Amino acid sequence: MRNPEMVIEHRGNTGCFSQGSFNQLLAVMKDRHIPEGAHLFWEGDTSDKIFYLKQGRVKITKTTDEGKELILYMYQTGDLISQADPFFGTKHSFSAEVLEDSDVGVIDHHDLELLICQHCDFAIDFLKWMGAHHRITQTKFRDLMLYGKPGALCSTLIRLYNTYGEPHGEDVVINKKITHTDLSNMIGATRESVNRMLSDLRKKGAVDYAGGLIVIKNLEMLQGVCHCELCPKEICRI
Incomplete structure (x- = not known):
């Protein structure tokens, strides 16, 4: 002991x-x-x-x-x-x-x-x-129910940012391999719809990919989509 x-x-x-x-x-x-x-x-x-x-x-x-x-x-x-x-x-x-x-x-x-x-x-x-x-x-259910699948996806990306994010220049890399299937299972959406939403966020400059890892380039844009309430990081986590 x-x-x-x-x-x-x-x-x-x-x-x-x-x-x-x-x-x-x-x-x-x-x-x-x-x-x-x-x-x-x-x-x-x-x-x-x-x-x-x-x-x-x-x-x-x-x-x-x-x-x-x-x-x-x-x-x-x-x-x-x-x-x-x-x-x-x-x-x-x-x-x-x-x-x-x-x-x-x-x-x-x-x-x-x-x-x-x-x-x-x-x-x-x-x-x-x-x-x-x-x-x-409670906050996960709030995100899933109030702001649709785009809001739920952006909220999940923010939670991943807080849990696994590592600074890389002006961006933050989520240092764990998260597949589109994982993301779809986290928000109750199809893989195809997650692909479309991520493609849209990438075109807007909010996210990108590097070496198979998700890169958060514009956190404020993600926060705007899901109406982020700026919960402390010990609550806003995956």
Whole structure:
């Protein structure tokens, strides 16, 4: 077991945890290595654990009755992955697929409940994390419902910009390979319609491609299309 007093830098969606609370969470984790293509859990599995992504990437998907895959979240190093209601013995309503070889910390709900019961500071930090998780979900639904597919696509590009963007001169490169199929699955559109919308944005100078990666050239134009409310980056993320 790790010393709960040790200091480890943490990133991702766990920024709402104090260092002390985060170390308490680290102390009860069981380390696992998950290979690319495996699943942390499947839709319909009992939700009795939460996962901390120490290294790697995971996508959360929902499959429709027609067999179409919708990408709900893309998690990366430093993120905590959990059902939104972790204490009711519910079934997972989505699947978690590992996109690259990943190191994961697994926390049983029993251990999490003990931390919450025994440490009020940890309980408050965990409530903050749950609140941020709900805000991310709400803002994604807002973007999808209010401004059509172009607004949803521009919002998704902004979220990718905030999550994976790296400065490259005056532009920002999204340093993860995102295919048109991925984008279509993120916004519930067809691949063909995503192709057309991206082509239009490229003609207007908002985006481009370099080495197969998406380049954001005019963030303000994307923000205008989706009526961006300038949410903090910990909320406006993929």
